[in-house]
Amino acid sequence: DQQVKQNSPSLSVQEGRISILNCDYTNSMFDYFLWYKKYPAEGPTFLISISSIKDKNEDGRFTVFLNKSAKHLSLHIVPSQPGDSAVYFCAASARGSQGNLIFGKGTKLSVKP
């Protein structure tokens, strides 16, 4: 049973518009959430994270929102650029889990010029 779900396998967005990637989780013990970006033939690269004590974290064009009551988080990229085209993974970690991460299946984002 998947604890971290990314229900959209793919997303296509026009350059300059906003990309919104969604992630749902089921384990209420998760208290730390991360987004990773992966290009083909490369390993995942850490993008942005959020602790459960916050509901928003922003870094440049990237903002992550956390809704604990809905067990939902989202990554907003604005404005989207063609170089953002990649697979985005949502991951979660529970306090006391030694930092072990549970990953979603990923969403492939395509940003069209």
Place this chain on the structure above:
Amino acid sequence: ETGVTQTPRHLVMGMTNKKSLKCEQHLGHNAMYWYKQSAKKPLELMFVYNFKEQTENNSVPSRFSPECPNSSHLFLHLHTLQPEDSALYLCASSRVTGGDVGIRPQHFGDGTRLSIL
């Protein structure tokens, strides 16, 4: 330079072969991880080493044998693998401190693409 280097990048082996995957991190981290990524599946955590001690083994078959000689190096020894073991194997490292270990993100290598004939 990603900070986490995996070799080889690609490996093709028969089911009776023995091979090893190598991972080296240059980030001063003290925890290292092996993940498996199969097609259309999420990354699956296989092993965790924290300060060179194995702290996690997620029900991985014994045909996968990890080794962590020091906090900078991690190996995955492979023997008598099955075709379903074909996947991308990713190594990661992180800085783990005593308290809130979830705060530090893991840094990944580029993986070894393993194909079992």
